[in-house]
Amino acid sequence: MSTGTILIVAGSFFACAVEMVEALTIVLGVGVVRGWRSTLIGAGAAGIVLALLIAVLGPALGSIPIGTLRFVVGALLLAFGLQWLRKAILRSSGFKDLHDEDEAFREEREQAAKAGDERRLGLDWYSFTVAFKGVLLEGLEVVFIVIAFGSAQGHLGLAVAGAVAAFVVVLVAGVLAQGPLSRVPENTIKFAVGLLLTSFGCFWGAEGAGVDWPGDELSLLAVIAFFGLVSFALVRTLRRRHTILVTAGAET
């Protein structure tokens, strides 16, 4: 198995894990307060839609010439990955609040308790729609990453396997913990996934544009190391700036 393939499995695993943690918080928040039947049907329905998207779009992209596919996928991954990396750097340096699963769980429970009691198709409509939307929206990012990773490298099955493994791990952890997985270092994982998405996007985008990377696939590791160093330097610079701002604010 090549370095690129291992990184693709790792990337889809961690991307899926971190999004699953957020989806789990929503499903738990609604299920605990309003009951499990409609909540789980909503989550399951969203899961089916996501699986269908991968099943239809994944093989369809296989018919596009690899150069064009890598150019388009690379551009999208770069734009998308830089969003993750940018947010993770802002969070690490203190300019953006860290995502708090306990707080999100508390808010979800409060809203679920306040919501009305509308029933449609024999389901508690609030539980169904909130679980459906929550899983679908969190899952769309995973679908995008799995399809992009899988199609550009020609290993859709492995990318799907990485995501399914993460789904199982987070589900089991959620059942065992019986609550939101607040101890998962979400920002660190998002940082790593953002780094991978940006590096793959840069590698494939440039390759699709007609570039020959020196050292071929091995240069992917150099690209990851380069963006890792740049991100580390940016976190340090911004953290210093944030400390100066906080100190100045406390003195006035």
Place this chain on the structure above:
Amino acid sequence: MRYLRSFGRFWWNFIVGDDWRVAAGVAVALALTALLAHEGVNAWWLLPAAVAIVLALSLRSAAERN
């Protein structure tokens, strides 16, 4: 019309996100790389360098806003 607008907004947020200049910078850098490759210049260094600069500028402006 409302649904069309929300659909467009969803995809804009999904792909472009908080800072449109990042996506624009990436598009320009990719176009330049393709142009140079077409002219026979193997500019493998251009995209990583451009991405690092775009990221740093975007973070600087986000930090200034805060």
